Amino acid sequence: MPRSVDLTAVVPYADHLDDGLVQLSFTLPVPYSLAARKAALELAGKMGFEDPEVVHYQQLTDGYTYFVMYGRCVQSIDFTELQGDGFDIEYMSEEEIERFAEEQVGRAIVVVGASTGSDTHSVGIDAMLNLKGYHGHHGLEGYRSFRTYNLGSQVPNSVLVAKAIEVGADAILVSQTVTQQNLHVHNLTELVEMVEAEGRRGEMILACGGPRVSNELAKELGYDAGFSKGTYPHHLATFIVRELASRVAAG
Template sequence: MVDLQNVKPYGDTLDDGMVQLSFTLPVSLSSVSKEAARQLVASMGLEEPAVAHAEAISDTFSFFIVYAKCKHGIDIAGIVVPEVDLEVLSKKEIDDFISTHLGRKLNIVGACIESDAHTVGIDAIMNIKGFNGHKGLESYHEINAVNMGAQVTCEDVIRKAYEIKADAILISQVVTQKNIHITNLTKLVDMLEAEGLRDKVTLVVGGPRISHELAKELGYDAGFSSNTYAEHVASFLVQEVKGKN
């Protein structure tokens, strides 16, 4: 029986606390660098660290995988995570909703903005083929979905939004260590506000490590992460757009 107030990592047996860490050190591979990797993990407070794999990446960089035991547990029962509150509708229900409440097609612009070149996420939501058996927004009869692709400037996104009289703008972003995603996402919000367009469109951002909380903090209406399909996004959009019309 799992104690939800003290959940620990699981390796071979319940509550054994086993974790796996992988990292790179900017030193050549040797017995000394292996020991350095082991000691580094021990200094993190993990017990019984053991280097399971070590590989030279170049003459001056080495990659390590280390197993160790975590003595800490976490109270999952006490965690509250902000999430998008919506009723997920089927593809047909979404088309019917748009037809009934809007009386016209829902206009949506989607893009990976600025330096972001990763189109997998936006394609999964927008393209007709979708992803994992879930058809994209282009397949919806009552949605006019315009996928602008990757590395699209904020200026071009706004220009296209004006052109098709967009009800919503969908942005896909990969979270980066240097927080470039925050710079990109904030830039779009600022430009939309300067154009007087922010309150007229529903603004959504998605990505593998995007949270609803982060999206709201940056000025977006919603944030979607992994395991999100077109019907999740569309269900949110139609209910939001209805409230603005």
């Protein structure tokens, strides 16, 4: 009979239940050598992994070595104690969103979006906004209830905010992909500060997204919501129409 999962002490699964095995990869700024391999093993031990193993290592370039390792994680998580952060909402379908928007908002919902700062990655914001959408789901441009402006990538925050004010946007949507040196945090924070400086924070929903963005981070930075990998346009649209409807209801 298969063993059942103990949800009060969840550990990673690799080969069999409860083996705790984890694969990790990293680069050390040391020359490719047996000493480098030893350094990686010691480091994994210091990280708390038991029985660390180097399964692959290679020179990346002079003075740098890349490792793939296995190790046994000795920590566990009590899954029964965990709750989401209130963002596991029931998403509506495109048709439900259209109906809801018509009934509860009753006018076109204007959204302006961009990938900001020096970030050139445009696929995320295009996936949310453009008609073509993502994995067979229309972007907001394809919804009757939305009027969309996609400014593209490498858009200065000041330009995005100015456009949002010009068109009377209900929501500003920001995409951030590059996180090197915490660039995303800087860009995201700057946008909130600009909206606040313009005295518009209360009028606009601010949402951001990207592979390393989470709802927690977004909230921390002053956004109303944050979205990550696996987001579809109807997830974003559900959030916007519900948020807007509650603001309309509150007057």
